[in-house]
Amino acid sequence: MTETQQGPRARYREQTRAEIKEAALRQLADGGAGALALTRIAKALGLSGPALYRYFANRDDLLSALIRDAYDDAATAIGEAAATVRDRSPRERLRVLAGAYRAWAISEPHRYLLIQGSPEPGYVAPDDTLERARAVLGPFLPVFAGGSPGADAASMVDRMASWLEAEAGVGAWVAEYVPGAAGDVRASAVALAGAVMAWAQLHGAVGLEVAGQFAGMGHDGETLLAAQNGMLADAFGLSGER
Amino acid sequence: MTETQQGPRARYREQTRAEIKEAALRQLADGGAGALALTRIAKALGLSGPALYRYFANRDDLLSALIRDAYDDAATAIGEAAATVRDRSPRERLRVLAGAYRAWAISEPHRYLLIQGSPEPGYVAPDDTLERARAVLGPFLPVFAGGSPGADAASMVDRMASWLEAEAGVGAWVAEYVPGAAGDVRASAVALAGAVMAWAQLHGAVGLEVAGQFAGMGHDGETLLAAQNGMLADAFGLSGER
DNA sequence: TGTACATCAGTGAACGCGCGTTCACTGATGTAC
């Protein structure tokens, strides 16, 4: 529907939009979310300031587009990683997915930071953010779907079960990634608990690494991630080689 | 040394400094790090803008002071929590320390965010940041000092051991909180590995909670933290009731 | 206890800056007949 009947003008338009976004990302790369200034972007592209208003309604609109892209990009990276290891053991798949997420975040820290939390005072995230966040988390669901949670994970599973019963859309989302769990609250809750815990752990390790917080702490992202993955796999009784 | 011979003038000075910091924090509370504006702070206090330059050299100086305070405050909260449970089991102590950290972060999210990562484009953290960060992490060290790390934690322990050998100050820092581990690389490495993993996990759970990232994800900070603590305690073979 | 002086908090005017955004416009490019 978005791709219908693009004349040359529309194509050019899309291209310029992309160039603006690229220039914006380059600014974010050195300077954080506050460093995004339309005036400066325009200058970098050899345009006058007002020209950008042909392509984005305003600053927030551009920022929203960047955030949307970042989510989509992360989701693609993780989705592709998941596709290549579909037949491996859950343990191995967890390793690969977590590694893919970290690799994406490390390679483009400013985009990772865009996804994380509210980037700006006054900025309100667009409605479809939740949907996109779910697309990032989705591939983790099938990894844990067949797990048998131990004592540590039990309370999380209970929590997720009651959440599944309270909110309708969640079950459908889980079933999208774990077709076998459709209608099965218990199985869905296990998958959810694992995915959420994986996400939290990942954010912990990757977030600290990206922020450079561990610079003077003898930190090594890869080692930490491996240890976390092992713990989580244990907690959910995932099968596969250590 | 800082407290010597304070005349009434110096006391008043300290008080005004504190008031400025309070007003600054109030601004951060609604608006993020970018929302800190000297002009606005002055107005909030019924002062003219330039008056603030009597108390802080410039904007960055004020920001640094706030960050320093936040670290110290967090360290105090965790240190006090640790003091009240000195005799309990390691498992229980981990729970209490993690809970204290979360409670502090949740109660003052803007200060937590100040501690987390680089808050601003162009802002350079002061030199003593590392020292202060270590004061926050320190109380976690003795919790893990007597642990017997399992397979998942082993590689982290190795990493920390080589770090201890590479950098001189680290061992002294560990020994400060775990006197028995002085000179013992293995014991120090175990304590360090546990503390670092705890910090990463905490940041994951608390960071997502503070950023409101889990709003539409059925998240419950307390349940997640409990599950994480259990996993970590297992991985380090900590004794105590589940 | 009283006076002379130094210190220091705070003011108001002013600076230059970069920002988001609007407006009326010009000129090129595509479209309809």
Place this chain on the structure above:
DNA sequence: TGTACATCAGTGAACGCGCGTTCACTGATGTAC
């Protein structure tokens, strides 16, 4: 294939704003004798 018109990219001038920071000053408060 050629012409008339509509569309749209981009410009330059201008707006008001809030910001950090400087400067020369005034007046109150503390200190030394």
